[in-house]
Amino acid sequence: MICARCTKPIKSDEPSEKVEHHGGTGAGATMDVHARRCQPAPQQTSPTRRIR
């Protein structure tokens, strides 16, 4: 699986944790991130930010 924070692969033997990610539609998604602190991926491309 892919870490939602740093977008790097999480190995099966690496500790990970699930985080709730709430989209604008109200449908929440559960994403996996490294349990340890990892560097967030730089967001150079920021498509239309949803403001409601």
Ligand SMILES: [Zn+2]
């Ligand atoms: Zn990570």
